[in-house]
Amino acid sequence: MRCFERAHLFAYAHRMLEAREAAEVRAHLETCVACRAMVAEYERLESVLDEWKPAEPSPWFDARVRQAVKAQGAARASAGWMRPLWSRLAAASLVVLVLAVSLVTYRSYKVSGPPAPAQKAAELRNPPRRAPEASGPTQPAPYQPSKAARSSHGEGLGTGPAPQPSSESNPPVVAAKKAGASVEPAKTKRQPETLLAERMEIPAPKAADLESPPRRVLQAEALNQAARPTGALEARRDFVSRGGEERGASAQPTAAPLAIQALAPTPTGAAGSLQRTAQPAPVRIGGVESKAMVAQSQAQVKTRAVQEGVEGESSATTLRRAEAQSLPPSQSPEGPAVGGTAGRQPLAGQAVPPAVDRLAQAPPGLLAPVPPGLLESFLKRHPDAVLTKRLLGTLEGRGATKATFTAVVASDPADPATKVKGLVVQLEDGDRKATVYVDDDRDEAMHEDSLWEFQRRLERLPDKDKALEYWRRAGSANSEWTFGGIAHNRPADSPRYCCPRNGVLGVGWYKHGEEVGVVIDALDPFRLFYFPGLEMAKVVEMVAAGRAFLNAN
Amino acid sequence: MAMETDLELMLRVRGGDAQSFEELLRRYRVPLVSYFCRLLRDRALAEDLAQEVFLRVYKARERYQPDARFTTWLYRIATNLALNALRDRKPEVLLAEEEDSEGERPIERFVDPQPSAEQQLVECDRERLIRQAVEALPPNQRAAVILHKYQEVDYRQIAGILKVSESAVKSLLFRAYETLRVRLEPLLRGGQI
Numbered sequence: 001m002r003c004f005e006r007a008h009l010f011a012y013a014h015r016m017l018e019a020r021e022a023a024e025v026r027a028h029l030e031t032c033v034a035c036r037a038m039v040a041e042y043e044r045l046e047s048v049l050d051e052w053k054p055a056e057p058s059p060w061f062d063a064r065v066r067q068a069v070k071a072q073g074a075a076r077a078s079a080g081w082m083r084p085l086w087s088r089l090a091a092a093s094l095v096v097l098v099l100a101v102s103l104v105t106y107r108s109y110k111v112s113g114p115p116a117p118a119q120k121a122a123e124l125r126n127p128p129r130r131a132p133e134a135s136g137p138t139q140p141a142p143y144q145p146s147k148a149a150r151s152s153h154g155e156g157l158g159t160g161p162a163p164q165p166s167s168e169s170n171p172p173v174v175a176a177k178k179a180g181a182s183v184e185p186a187k188t189k190r191q192p193e194t195l196l197a198e199r200m201e202i203p204a205p206k207a208a209d210l211e212s213p214p215r216r217v218l219q220a221e222a223l224n225q226a227a228r229p230t231g232a233l234e235a236r237r238d239f240v241s242r243g244g245e246e247r248g249a250s251a252q253p254t255a256a257p258l259a260i261q262a263l264a265p266t267p268t269g270a271a272g273s274l275q276r277t278a279q280p281a282p283v284r285i286g287g288v289e290s291k292a293m294v295a296q297s298q299a300q301v302k303t304r305a306v307q308e309g310v311e312g313e314s315s316a317t318t319l320r321r322a323e324a325q326s327l328p329p330s331q332s333p334e335g336p337a338v339g340g341t342a343g344r345q346p347l348a349g350q351a352v353p354p355a356v357d358r359l360a361q362a363p364p365g366l367l368a369p370v371p372p373g374l375l376e377s378f379l380k381r382h383p384d385a386v387l388t389k390r391l392l393g394t395l396e397g398r399g400a401t402k403a404t405f406t407a408v409v410a411s412d413p414a415d416p417a418t419k420v421k422g423l424v425v426q427l428e429d430g431d432r433k434a435t436v437y438v439d440d441d442r443d444e445a446m447h448e449d450s451l452w453e454f455q456r457r458l459e460r461l462p463d464k465d466k467a468l469e470y471w472r473r474a475g476s477a478n479s480e481w482t483f484g485g486i487a488h489n490r491p492a493d494s495p496r497y498c499c500p501r502n503g504v505l506g507v508g509w510y511k512h513g514e515e516v517g518v519v520i521d522a523l524d525p526f527r528l529f530y531f532p533g534l535e536m537a538k539v540v541e542m543v544a545a546g547r548a549f550l551n552a553n
Numbered sequence: 554m555a556m557e558t559d560l561e562l563m564l565r566v567r568g569g570d571a572q573s574f575e576e577l578l579r580r581y582r583v584p585l586v587s588y589f590c591r592l593l594r595d596r597a598l599a600e601d602l603a604q605e606v607f608l609r610v611y612k613a614r615e616r617y618q619p620d621a622r623f624t625t626w627l628y629r630i631a632t633n634l635a636l637n638a639l640r641d642r643k644p645e646v647l648l649a650e651e652e653d654s655e656g657e658r659p660i661e662r663f664v665d666p667q668p669s670a671e672q673q674l675v676e677c678d679r680e681r682l683i684r685q686a687v688e689a690l691p692p693n694q695r696a697a698v699i700l701h702k703y704q705e706v707d708y709r710q711i712a713g714i715l716k717v718s719e720s721a722v723k724s725l726l727f728r729a730y731e732t733l734r735v736r737l738e739p740l741l742r743g744g745q746i
Binding site: 006007010011014016041042044045046048049051052053054055056057058061062064065068069072 | 574578579582583584586587590591596599600603604607608611612679680683684687701702703708723724726727730731733734737740741
């Protein structure tokens with residue numbers, strides 16, 4: 001008897017043969033070593049595959065399902081006839097009814113002639129109702145964090161357009177959607193834009209780049225000099241002094257200055273060990289070169305306009321607010337100098353890596369157009385131990401042995417040197433890697449897991465409305481913020497505000513009564529688009545609250 | 554509750570019995586989460602989709618008709634969700650529903666392909682090899698293998714889930730296992746069973 005084909009033996013091994021066929025194979029196997037070996041191999045493969053253990057659901061899985069089911073039931077109960085399907089049917093029925101009435105009226109009009117003047121006047125005073133349009137994707141009005149919006153959010157995300165914004169507050173268009181409703185993201189109208197989105201994502205530097213000598217050396221004396229090459233710092237000092245005098249500087253903790261960590265690059269391009277050294281050492285940042293970005297950054301940087309307040313009151317207001325938040329104590333020997341604090345020592349020997357220039361040469365759409373001096377400004381703001389200690393604590397807590405500053409997050413493309421918000425640090429410990437965001441003003445280290453897990457959940461939720469629901473509930477614990485739903489961006493504004501993506505950005509939050517807010521990018525946890533003056537600690541709180549909510553549900 | 558069949562439970566759910574839904578949840582939360590985890594590797598996504606399956610079962614309860622086995626229906630929902638997620642996850646695939654506000658350019662979507670730190674810690678080498686081998690299969694083959702091997706679904710049911718013929722399922726499984734046999738040969742030769 002000739003041997004069976006592999007497919008047949010496979011089917012036999014997996015019990016996919018009819019009884020008669022299986023009996024034939026069984027009889028053959030008694031005499032054929034080769035076929036027997038083949039079947040045994042399939043059985044061994046089954047055992048090997050068994051080693052891949054199943055995943056257990058998380059402890060809160062059942063609760064989440066119950067919550068979703070409950071929400072589904074509540075949505076059905078509260079929506080009543082306004083449920084999308086019913087509303088469409090109802091609207092369609094109404095249209096048919098009105099058409100029928102209109103037809104009857106028209107026919108009667110044709111028969112009986114035009115109405116009497118008195119009747120016509122009455123009709124003008126009380127015009128007949130027009131049939132409502134069938135529900136569907138609507139053009140949302142720009143969003144304003146008003147009481148109405150807050151109350152509507154408290155009751156549940158409602159359908160329909162959001163309230164109109166005020167003239168002073170022009171957040172990005174937000175479309176709030178009812179939880180559970182499968183409504184397509186609405187198109188946005190063009191609105192004045194106050195969303196400033198900056199994130200500079202810089203790939204790890206290549207070995208060749210790191211070996212090239214820096215074009216400029218960041219001198220300690222230069223950091224404290226009043227006159228800087230960039231006019232932005234000059235203007236910033238003016239704004240700062242004005243803001244500081246008007247508002248009063250809040251006390252900032254000071255500490256004995258320590259050197260910024262040394263990040264000696266390794267030949268492979270990875271960062272060296274993080275060290276606390278007595279001598280300042282060069283800080284390297286990776287970057288991407290793009291000549292096109294140079295031109296773009298030069299064209300787009302509007303530092304002069306911001307300096308002179310040409311951009312408008314809102315920009316100046318927010319700039320003042322931003323400066324006030326990070327303003328050094330009034331007793332600083334430098335006065336309201338740029339980023340200086342009492343007791344801060346100049347940084348000597350700080351080398352500006354070539355990557356600083358690369359920031360300005362990054363490909364369009366990925367990095368903010370950063371003028372030279374960004375790193376200088378950042379270092380000037382944090383030459384002390386506050387950031388250092390927190391970063392070290394974060395690193396020590398994670399047992400990391402390497403750290404690389406990979407990105408600087410700024411908030412104002414027009415003047416990013418004065419709006420640096422924090423650093424993104426890549427940590428390495430053997431084969432383990434992690435990314436930490438270290439806040440500029442508050443030295444809050446937002447661990448990657450928090451953001452990444454949030455982002456994954458937000459991104460992976462099959463129903464975007466569920467994402468909104470999650471964040472609506474998460475934000476309800478934070479009374480200072482209004483959940484703004486999905487934030488959109490418009491293509492025309494993207495180059496200006498360095499939003500690398502058009503359309504849906506993420507989940508937006510707005511601080512009550514102020515034109516500040518944050519949009520946590522739905523696709524990238526470290527892409528935080530936020531307004532000037534935002535307290536990053538609030539962002540941390542929101543993310544933590546959202547995560548806690550997700551974990552608990 | 555006595556050991557009722559899935560069909561009996563689902564018919565009770567159709568009648569509004571919450572306890573029966575809870576029992577279905579208890580029976581299938583591990584298989585579903587495990588199924589999605591194996592198909593997609595993304596733990597968070599797996600749970601989200603598993604939750605979605607239960608939610609869809611609940612939503613459709615009033616329309617439920619026992620014209621197929623409950624598991625066939627359940628895994629059909631699950632597989633559709635998973636295959637959609639796999640398709641949407643490809644970097645080169647743009648999310649059509651997330652076009653920009655002007656409808657000009659779809660939004661690019663990038664997924665971190667690296668396993669999480671937790672996965673790296675928990676997964677041993679052999680398991681990783683097996684996982685990678687299965688993940689390398691085309692989506693339909695992957696789904697068929699996982700359903701057949703790990704969810705213990707009969708190949709006739711798989712045909713109903715994937716909406717293909719029984720012979721097509723056999724062909725899918727055979728090709729998948731042949732690929733796995735080659736890829737996992739080191740484990741087959743020297744590995745402990």
